[in-house]
Amino acid sequence: MNREEISRLAHADHPIAAPLDDDSVRRLLERAIPRGDERVLDLGCGGGEWLLRALTMHPQLRAEGVDISESSLAHARKAGRILGVHERLVLHHEDAAGFAASHAFDLVFSVGATHAFGGLLATLTAARKHLAPGGRVLIGDGFWASEPSPEAVEMFGDVIDLPTTMDRVIADGWTPVYGHISTRQELDDYEWAWTGSLAAWALDHPADPDSSHALGVATTHRNEWLRVYRDVLGFVCLIVRPTSD
Missing domain, CATH: 3.40.50.150 (Vaccinia Virus protein VP39)
Known part of the structure; x- marks a missing residue:
């Protein structure tokens, strides 16, 4: 698989692939x-x-x-x-x-x-x-909502906090005209849907050769989310326009 x-x-129950x-x-x-x-x-x-x-x-x-x-x-x-x-x-x-x-x-x-x-x-x-x-x-895109652990930084790479994100976007010649920061409920619902949909498929198809692999991926993802990045990773959507056309 x-x-x-x-x-x-994994996105069967959450077709918007974002929180x-x-x-x-x-x-x-x-x-x-x-x-x-x-x-x-x-x-x-x-x-x-x-x-x-x-x-x-x-x-x-x-x-x-x-x-x-x-x-x-x-x-x-x-x-x-x-x-x-x-x-x-x-x-x-x-x-x-x-x-x-x-x-x-x-x-x-x-x-x-x-x-x-x-x-x-x-x-x-x-x-x-x-x-x-x-x-x-x-x-x-994602941002650090609080100080990440070294393991979280290694997992997600070049993620920065939200104020720095905004500073860089503006310095790059964009003006934000609207924004939405995902709530904790949105973040949790997305992750539960991701891991749950994959695990449910694996349990519903025990004879499928990919079943054990899918269940393993769901379990690993859930553990990483709960133990590594749940409390530190946020998500923001921005609507921006060029500062000068």
Whole structure:
């Protein structure tokens, strides 16, 4: 069982692959899409959940997503057809970091995908080249909510605290226009859903050759979350605009 398959099973009960509940996602989309007829792009869209929700909320919206996972894109295509938004959804099977579009976008998403670009600022740099004048970026990333242990630092690498995150974003030429810090409930719900969905699948499929591996991954992830990073890792979503277009 590869990482992609594990992720698909783990997110079965929490399709937004980030610690955000439905109300938070809705508020972020309302803030990020003020008109409703925007052209939006998701860099690292996975199964397309952000795009599908935006398209469902706004009948005049047009959306594109980029991801390296063909199975995730296939899920997005199927869901788009079921929801009746597929004619306004274009999906690209390629590396989001190298994606080049023929037109600009009013909104660029990248939530929980900064690792694909080499970090938060690198992700903003990639998003900037796709923005139309006056466009916005909705980006989500982790931060240290309190002093991390050496084990947590080794696990997550170049994570910084929230004030420093904001300072770096602003110094990089962006102005935050809205933000959401995930609550403890959102963080816990996400992790319980992640580990629980994977463990439940393993218990429901005992004869599957991948069952023991999936259960082991769920157990290891849960232990790391509870013992290493639960009390120190936070998550923030920012809507930002270039300080000068």
